[in-house]
Amino acid sequence: xxxxxxxxxxxxxxxxxxxxxxxxxxxxxxxxxxxxxxxxxxxxxxxxxxxxxxxxxxxxxxxxxxxxxxxxxxxxxxxxxxxxxxxxxxxxxxxxxxxxxxxxxxxxxx
Amino acid sequence: xxxxxxxxxxxxxxxxxxxxxxxxxxxxxxxxxxxxxxxxxxxxxxxxxxxxxxxxxxxxxxxxxxxxxxxxxxxxxxxxxxxxxxxxxxxxxxxxxxxxxxxxxxxxxxxxxxx
Numbered sequence: 001x002x003x004x005x006x007x008x009x010x011x012x013x014x015x016x017x018x019x020x021x022x023x024x025x026x027x028x029x030x031x032x033x034x035x036x037x038x039x040x041x042x043x044x045x046x047x048x049x050x051x052x053x054x055x056x057x058x059x060x061x062x063x064x065x066x067x068x069x070x071x072x073x074x075x076x077x078x079x080x081x082x083x084x085x086x087x088x089x090x091x092x093x094x095x096x097x098x099x100x101x102x103x104x105x106x107x108x109x110x
Numbered sequence: 111x112x113x114x115x116x117x118x119x120x121x122x123x124x125x126x127x128x129x130x131x132x133x134x135x136x137x138x139x140x141x142x143x144x145x146x147x148x149x150x151x152x153x154x155x156x157x158x159x160x161x162x163x164x165x166x167x168x169x170x171x172x173x174x175x176x177x178x179x180x181x182x183x184x185x186x187x188x189x190x191x192x193x194x195x196x197x198x199x200x201x202x203x204x205x206x207x208x209x210x211x212x213x214x215x216x217x218x219x220x221x222x223x224x225x
Contacts, residue, residue, distance in 0.1 A: 046213035
């Protein structure tokens with residue numbers, strides 16, 4: 001894997017559904033992995049910064065895991081709400097820059 | 111504590127003119143990053159500055175584009191002799207420490223349209 005890849009590209013769920021997204025990244029020269037949430041017409045907002053293999057982070061109903069050896073991270077949303085609708089970006093960090101994936105666009109409807 | 115402030119929010123320039131985009135980082139942040147989002151594409155890194163110094167400009171086109179972050183005042187991204195392909199949303203982010211393990215805070219972007 002040369003770049004950050006995210007799947008699925010888009011997802012449409014009903015309110016109350018739980019969902020998860022996948023981020024794959026090059027496992028060599030790993031420094032850090034960030035998850036950002038980007039709502040339309042707003043700026044990207046940091047959710048998590050993860051650096052250690054096996055890291056698990058949680059913020060409200062959103063959680064993330066990290067596997068640096070195999071190069072993937074999962075983002076979980078438990079009990080999705082319409083306000084969770086956004087694009088979720090997986091980002092790898094080096095000492096000087098962030099490399100963004102193309103994101104997973106989540107749409108949560110009533 | 112105000113967030114990252116970018117201005118203007120929208121900028122229209124004719125081909126050949128200059129565009130100046132401003133970014134005021136969050137208070138206390140000395141690391142600034144510029145990203146560009148072309149239509150239908152994701153965010154792409156352009157340049158990383160740390161007070162008065164350009165640390166990494168590997169994502170910035172070699173011609174017509176320049177960036178600075180003076181000791182006093184906002185960071186400026188300058189595009190000379192703009193062309194239609196420069197039309198994009200330009201986002202600035204700042205962080206307290208290096209981006210490796212600290213979160214970056216993004217501004218709301220400047221949408222540049224070249225006509």
